[in-house]
Amino acid sequence: MSATQDWLAEQFEAHRSHLQGVAYRMLGSLSEAEDAVQESWFRLSRSDTTDLKNLGGWLTTVVSRVCLDMLRTRKARREEALEGYLIEAIVSDEARGNPEQEALMAESVGLAMLVVLGKLNPAERITFVLHDIFMMPFTEIAPIVGKSEMATRQLASRARRRVHGDVSHLNPDLSSQRELVDAFLSAAYAGDFDTLITTLDPDVVLRDDRQFEAVRVIRGAAALAKHVSGRAKAAQVALVNGSIGVIAAPQGKLLYVLQFTLKNGKISEVDLISDFARIRKLDLSIFPS
CATH class of the missing domain: 1.10.1740.10 (RNA polymerase sigma factor, region 2, helix turn helix motif)
Structure with missing residues (x-):
């Protein structure tokens, strides 16, 4: 050399x-x-x-x-x-090469962010990453995506709306709702049964569409707390159709989405959605900072 x-x-x-x-x-x-x-x-x-x-x-x-x-x-x-997320998620660790490094990289970027970026088209994703994350000017991005500078700005604007959602229509109580769901996730991750119970309505219902689950519907705070205790390790709060929700994406590979119904400061309903036909219809975006 x-x-x-x-x-x-x-x-x-x-x-x-x-x-x-x-x-x-x-x-x-x-x-x-x-x-x-x-x-x-x-x-x-x-x-x-x-x-x-x-x-x-x-x-x-x-x-x-x-x-x-x-x-x-x-x-x-x-x-x-989206199909690729599940395919990649069930590949063996040996096939991945370095699963620990990938997990660290995914965590540093944000699991929900990776999933939402995956719903952008190629030009939108490139433009959003270069401009909104790495602050590259549009004059330099335009030749990369083969668009005019004005068209590139429009790509970034469209991508930004899809990533962050329409903040003008967000529920003003979203922050307090997030605190509740964050407490639920933290307690589930830690296996803190007593704290889990405090986040749940006594008559809470979980509906799970995963075919391999023996129990498709779980009713009652104690039963649900027992079911989720020790889980939620790859879950992150996000916006699902403009409301509080959760994306579960180990190493950024989407497995399922949780939708919540809240009542009187408690979680009263949880819908676990893993069916890709249903997920495609959901509007997933990043929770505003």
């Missing part, structure tokens, strides 16, 4: 973490993100860098284009990406 190649390799390694973060948010898969980053190195190593002034910007552009191609190929393979 020449001195120039040595220098390029050193500079590339200095940018690898950033590139992996960009690619992971775009693709939602650590192995695919690593492939995209590696492809950007191949392209760099074959390019004339004599007049290259901003290596970081150049690499971000390249990895974004690689990710866009991968997303478009993925979309062509399956019309709906």
Whole structure:
């Protein structure tokens, strides 16, 4: 390897973490993100860098284009990406390569965020990640997605509405409702039976559409608390059809959604939805910060 190649390799390694973060948010898969980053190195190593002034910007552009191609190929393979979440979720840990690293990466990005990003089309996702997360100007994003600057701004605006929902119609009591659901999730995760009971209406009902569950309907606070105690490890509060809800997505791979009905400061009904035909009809968005 020449001195120039040595220098390029050193500079590339200095940018690898950033590139992996960009690619992971775009693709939602650590192995695919690593492939995209590696492809950007191949392209760099074959390019004339004599007049290259901003290596970081150049690499971000390249990895974004690689990710866009991968997303478009993925979309062509399956019309709906949601099926892929379940397929990837049940693959063995050995097949994943590094499940612990992927779990850490998913947690750092946000499980619900990964799921919601997965519902964007490829150009929307690339634009949202580059502009709203990494603050890249539209003038630089437009050539990547092959749109005019105005069209790229519209892509970002549409993606933003889908990610964050329509905040103008949110229930003003949403914050207090979130506190209740957060307490429910924390107690479920910790296996704190007594605290779980305090979050539930005595006559609470859980309806579970998973076919492998022996019990499809659970009634009563004690029965429900016993059923969920020690669970909820991959659950995160989100907006489901504009109301308080939960997305369960280990490593960012969607398994099910919870919808809640609240009454008198308690959880009175819980609907667990895992059927993809039903999930596709849900409007999932990130809880406003």
